[in-house]
Amino acid sequence: MFALKMNVLMIITIIMIMSFGIFGETISKTNSETKLIADLLAGYHPKVAPTDNGPVQVKMGFDMSYFDFIDEPKELAIAHGFVYRGWNDHRLQWNEADYNGTRRVNLDRNTVWVPHIQAANSAKVTELLESQVLVFSTGRVRFYQSLQIEFLCDMDLTYFPYDKQSCNIEFGSSLYTTEHINLTASPNRGTNGSRVNSAKDFQITTLDVQRSEKSFRFIAPYSFVDVTYTIGLKRVSSVYRAKLVVPSVLTSFLILATFLLPTASKEKITFCSNMFLCLLLLIAFLHTTVTSTVETVLGQLLAFSLFVDFFATIMAVVSYNIKNRGTSILTRKDYGIMLQDTTMDGDSGMRAEKTLSTKFAWLRYIDVISFIGFSIVFVIGLAAILNQRE
CATH class of the missing domain: 2.70.170.10 (Neurotransmitter-gated ion-channel ligand-binding domain)
Known part of the structure; x- marks a missing residue:
């Protein structure tokens, strides 16, 4: 029992000696750093660069x-x-x-x-x-x-x-x-x-x-x-492909469909007006993303599509007025019977309708030429958009 107590006392003594040694070394280290900092900064001027040996x-x-x-x-x-x-x-x-x-x-x-x-x-x-x-x-x-x-x-x-x-x-x-x-x-x-x-x-x-x-x-x-x-x-680019690029391209190509609608129909005017609003919304969304909208190829395509839609709307309105005004001035003297007369026979009506279609056939030719021309331009614009720079 005495030997056990002596061993425990010896272990405690060794631990205390080691602890005091480490503590003393820490104090010595701290004092050394304090003295070092004081010696380094004595007479040191922080505004002067150490340029004694050049830059x-x-x-x-x-x-x-x-x-x-x-x-x-x-x-x-x-x-x-x-x-x-x-x-x-x-x-x-x-x-x-x-x-x-x-x-x-x-x-x-x-x-x-x-x-x-x-x-x-x-x-x-x-x-x-x-x-x-x-x-x-x-x-x-x-x-x-x-x-x-x-x-x-x-x-x-x-x-x-x-x-x-x-x-x-x-x-x-x-x-x-x-x-x-x-x-x-x-x-x-x-x-x-x-x-x-x-x-x-x-x-x-x-x-x-x-x-x-x-x-x-x-x-x-x-x-x-x-x-x-x-x-x-x-x-x-995948972030903007679904919400901007695809809608812009598809909306632009839908404008070409206006030239395939009947020349003098009210539906054609309505369709052009709806496309005009869709293009304005896409341009506004693009402008909230980038400030220099006109400098982007996509912005130029939307601006050109807006112009084409405006041109198609004007053509639709003018065609509708020309055809309706031309129909209203037809007389029995010109065609033997008014087109609005319900008593006319089938042959007279067919002849009158054929004459009317022949007279305004040039309006349809303009639509076909516009469709072909703008289709080529749209294909070129789409290729420029999808051309990724490497």
Whole structure:
């Protein structure tokens, strides 16, 4: 029993010694980091760039995680991701042995120099998480920011909804020229669009990066450096095929059926009027989706269909009036009997009807010629719409 108590007491003693050792080491580590931060920032000026050995070599990357159009008619897009910046600052070096083996430390970004880099074409930038600067004993500095960037994207909607878009996010500094920093794109960062989530209307195909320099006369011979990330997009056309493309094409072809109806019938006028309203609704729906409706092939087809329907309606009204006016002025002197006379015999009626049909046959010829001509034009327009750009 005594031996058991001694063993338990020995185990408790060992645990307490180890605990005090770990606790003491933690305190020592904390004191070392506190002393290190105080020594690094003593006499350090965060507004002065470390340009003693020439321009600061700054590498940046953009790891985009999400993309979407928040207002497509206004060509306003949004991107979420981490913006990375890395550089060397010789003033932030230390000997690890002097600070209990401390290899790295986090510093407030307002206490050290950070290269001023911003999205030049952004409308609004929101920082999602508060970031700190990571400093290594070699003077290597890393800075990560989680950003939400709203920016303008010039869109080409000619072949909507089979269009492909290219959006650019330009990162650069408006404060530092190439005399102060040399901005380059970090390899293997932001060059793969397969990991990026996007809205259901678009699919990201490419994500490229390119560095460029811009010179201005007032700062010659120096220039500003930009790193541009280009996002390649392809619209998912199946979303609009059923609710816009197919109804537009079928409605446009139905207009051709008006030329096959009887020349001087009231039903033809009614049918043309209904088609005119349907086309107006389709144009209004297209305009709510894209602002530049007239620039799209689909919008041009609907506009042309509207013109054809207007032309067919005018022809139907004119034909109806010509034929009815011509019938009302027929006299017994011209045909031997009024067409409206119920006492006329069968042969006289047939002769009168044949004479009437012959007199207004030219109206039917116009309908046939219009049907053939507009059918050819519609086939060409439909081929242009369904022609997807690769």
